[in-house]
Amino acid sequence: MRVTIKDIAKYCGVSSGTVDRALNNRPGIKEKTKQKVLQAAKDLKYRPDFTARSLVKGRTMTLGIVLFDLYNRSYAQLLTAVELKAREYGYFLYIALTDKDMENEKQCIEYLANHKVDGIILFSVNKGTEFEEYLHGFSIPIITIFNFLSADWEYVGIPERAAMKNGVSHIIDKGYKQFIYISPPLKYKGITNIYTQEERLQGFLEALASNDLKEAEIIRHNDYLDYLEKINFRQRERTAIICSCDLYALEVMRFLKTKGYSIPLDVGIMGFDNIDVLKYVTPALTTIEYPVEAIGDKAVESLVHKIEKGSYITKENTELSYRFIAGESI
Known part of the structure; x- marks a missing residue:
């Protein structure tokens, strides 16, 4: 049988209001009495009734997060940050993974709703527009991350285009003349939302144009290693391979090592994200630090602010900073 606040009150010889103040850390109770109540709750194995609490507050004290998958370490890092910050605010987290499928995503959203x-x-x-109208139909506060929808939705991310342009400009300054850009998700252009990938590509192209360099080879498919195998990098002008995320860069680095190439002597490599496993990689990968933990924290903070106070945190705070990391692979 579930132990209630009334049971604890009777056990301690105090009122139900006193027990409520102790359990919820509210003022108006002596410290000695508070500790007595908390110890009684522990002894009696009291568990809060979240259903009753949600009826009182008008909230379930739960948040949902919809992600592609957890194969990319950035997503796992993000999820950890979101869960910790949600717990800090007293919310539990539902997790839904779409596998980058448009219909699966709608099912995930409906599940959470x-x-x-x-x-x-x-x-x-x-x-x-049709998808945004679909989202509006739920009347649930929604914050978008990474892939931008429109100005109608609160967004947390970084200036993707500027970040990539800045990183590639650093590399151009090192004397690289030829560039290969790898981003398999670009094959979905016009089909699905690949905002981050499109912005990174534009930043790359703008960096080249600003330095009067010819357009690079752009690989938009998953067989990028087969493409690289046909190239003799020792017979080319100094070449850098720019990858739209660290996972591709690590695959490229591993592949080139197996072919006997020296990095960065024969070819340079840059990634994007600064995933946590890079600390185990040699040579250290040059990359752009994507502040996933900060994005997770800010998304939860703004979402809870909307839920509890009726408004999101001002948009000036939703575009976070990035950092170029000069590793040893360039």
Whole structure:
């Protein structure tokens, strides 16, 4: 049988209001009495009734997050940050993974809505007016991360284009003359939401144009290693391979090592994200630090602010800073 606040009150010889103040750390109670109540709750194995609490507060004290998958270490780092920050605010987290499928994403959102989450953090693969109207129909606070939808939605991310342009400009300053750009998700251009990938590509192209360099080879498919195998990098002008995320860069680095190339003597490599496993990689990968933990923290902070106070945190705070990391691979 579930132990209630009334049971604890009777056990301690105090009122139910006193027990409530002790359990919820509210003022108006002596410290000695508070400790007595907390010890009684522990002894009696009291567990809060979250259903009753949600009826009182008008909230379930849960948030939902919709991500592609957890294969990319950046997403795992993000999820950890979101869960910790949500818990700090007293919220539990529902996790839904779409596998980058547009219909799966809608099913994930509906699942979260059916479980009455108070708000959703969305890394969307969908886009467009019809999809946005679909989201509005839920009347649930939603914050978008990474992939931008429109100005109608609160967004947390970084200036993707400027970050890539800055990183490539650093590399051009090192004397590289030829460039290969690898971003398999670009094959979905016009089909799904690949905002981050498109912005990074534009930043790359702008960096080249600013330095009067010819357009690079752009690889938009998963067989990028087969493409690289046909190239003799020792017979080319000084070449850098720019990857739209660290995972591709690590695959390229491993592949080139197996072919006997020296990095960066024969070819340079740059990634994007600064995933946590890079500390184990030699040579150290040159990359752009994507502040995933800060993005997770800010998304939760702004979402909870909307849920509890009726407004998101001002948009000036939603575009976070990045950092170029000069590793040894360039």
